[in-house]
Amino acid sequence: MSEPYFQALFAERIGGSAYGKGTEIYKFEKIKRAKRQVLADHPERMLIDFGIGENDGMAPENVRRRMAEEIGRPENRGYADNGIAEFKAAAARFMQRFFGVTLDPVTEVNHCIGGKPALAMIPACFIDPGDVTLMTVPGYPVAGTHTRYYGGEVHRLPLLRENGFLPDLDGIPADVKRRAKLLVLNYPNSPTGVVATVEFYERVIDFARTHQVVVVQDAIHAALTFQGEPLSFLAVPGGRDVGIEIHSMSKGFDMIGWRLGWFCGHPRIVQALADVKDNSDSGQFIAIQKAAITALDDPSIPVRTRDKYRRRLEKLVAMLRRCGFTCEMPGGTYFLYAPAPRGTADGRRFENAEAASQYLIHEHSIVTVPWDDAGPHLRFSVTYEAADERAEDGLMAATEERLRAIRPVF
Numbered sequence: 377m378s379e380p381y382f383q384a385l386f387a388e389r390i391g392g393s394a395y396g397k398g399t400e401i402y403k404f405e406k407i408k409r410a411k412r413q414v415l416a417d418h419p420e421r422m423l424i425d426f427g428i429g430e431n432d433g434m435a436p437e438n439v440r441r442r443m444a445e446e447i448g449r450p451e452n453r454g455y456a457d458n459g460i461a462e463f464k465a466a467a468a469r470f471m472q473r474f475f476g477v478t479l480d481p482v483t484e485v486n487h488c489i490g491g492k493p494a495l496a497m498i499p500a501c502f503i504d505p506g507d508v509t510l511m512t513v514p515g516y517p518v519a520g521t522h523t524r525y526y527g528g529e530v531h532r533l534p535l536l537r538e539n540g541f542l543p544d545l546d547g548i549p550a551d552v553k554r555r556a557k558l559l560v561l562n563y564p565n566s567p568t569g570v571v572a573t574v575e576f577y578e579r580v581i582d583f584a585r586t587h588q589v590v591v592v593q594d595a596i597h598a599a600l601t602f603q604g605e606p607l608s609f610l611a612v613p614g615g616r617d618v619g620i621e622i623h624s625m626s627k628g629f630d631m632i633g634w635r636l637g638w639f640c641g642h643p644r645i646v647q648a649l650a651d652v653k654d655n656s657d658s659g660q661f662i663a664i665q666k667a668a669i670t671a672l673d674d675p676s677i678p679v680r681t682r683d684k685y686r687r688r689l690e691k692l693v694a695m696l697r698r699c700g701f702t703c704e705m706p707g708g709t710y711f712l713y714a715p716a717p718r719g720t721a722d723g724r725r726f727e728n729a730e731a732a733s734q735y736l737i738h739e740h741s742i743v744t745v746p747w748d749d750a751g752p753h754l755r756f757s758v759t760y761e762a763a764d765e766r767a768e769d770g771l772m773a774a775t776e777e778r779l780r781a782i783r784p785v786f
């Protein structure tokens with residue numbers, strides 16, 4: 377078949393004329409294929425899926441009810457542009473109640489269609505060719521992808537166990553610091569599960585001022601904080617002078633598919649991101665914004681979500697430890713990040729976390745997500761489907777039986 381004429385037209389940023397011809401299979405696609413394969417090969421074996429990074433629960437009943445009401449109101453039908461004032465006010469109320477952060481909802485808050493688009497758009501505000509975005513790895517890559525789209529560079533800051541999974545800002549080379557414009561952080565951190573401290577944020581603020589970089593703190597998992605009180609970067613003195621924080625209805629409110637979040641912080645940065653957003657989308661459906669107000673004003677929702685995932689993580693940590701894994705209860709998120717086994721007692725060796733993960737799926741129908749960016753680790757998510765606590769316990773028991781039989785070696 378001859379090539380379409382536009383094969384030569386694809387932009388270099390997505391691969392140029394080679395676009396669509398690569399044979400490399402990305403990690404998540406590899407996992408999907410392995411899952412399909414093992415379900416076909418072993419229909420008798422229950423698939424135990426710790427690979428899903430999405431809430432298993434539906435949005436709360438009162439939120440769905442509000443949505444049902446709002447969907448029928450004609451005043452909600454149109455473009456929402458940069459968002460309705462009532463949602464911004466509700467987000468500001470939540471920031472006050474949850475983190476003790478006072479914001480002007482008019483100038484310091486703006487809605488977005490989830491955290492992902494906000495992270496995709498922030499480089500448009502700051503990155504010119506040759507500029508640098510500092511990003512922690514392993515992590516959520518979206519801001520880095522768009523940095524490269526604009527001709528910028530990504531400097532990776534590895535999150536290592538020996539540094540408490542906090543980036544080593546002092547170790548950044550002088551030339552990189554000079555060209556850096558953005559520092560993208562994510563606490564509670566995915567996938568390591570670590571939460572930030574006030575002292576760490578103070579160091580970040582000092583770094584931002586000294587080297588004149590803008591801080592983008594991805595707080596998507598903030599409601600899922602188990603260690604200490606939830607902490608906003610904006611609650612630390614000076615934070616709001618150097619950056620913004622991105623929040624979402626996805627994780628803490630079980631509204632992952634509804635696509636709604638907000639960014640807040642320094643009014644000039646909020647304005648710039650809102651301007652780019654206004655040139656990219658026309659806002660989230662107003663009925664969704666109004667349903668989200670019900671969620672934000674109901675303090676019981678994030679507590680319920682947090683308690684469920686904490687309970688599941690505690691069971692998972694205890695079970696994995698009994699099977700030889702070295703792991704502790706994470707400070708936040710619904711992920712557990714544990715060193716990957718290097719092999720099994722019967723002599724099998726894994727060259728990296730990806731090999732260990734593939735073995736667990738193919739041979740034992742246990743799905744995990746491998747990370748090899750900063751030492752081989754497996755990510756276990758507790759967003760599996762289980763109807764009640766008995767079902768959770770049953771799943772833990774089944775996993776334990778399989779892992780004990782494998783006898784992993786570390």
Ligand SMILES: Cc1ncc(COP(=O)(O)O)c(C=O)c1O
Pocket residue numbers: 429489490491492493516562566594596623624625626632636637
């Ligand atoms: C670290 C991190 N940031 C951002 C997002 C995107 O969240 P949202 O659903 O708000 O777009 C995710 C989603 O999984 C995430 O894990």
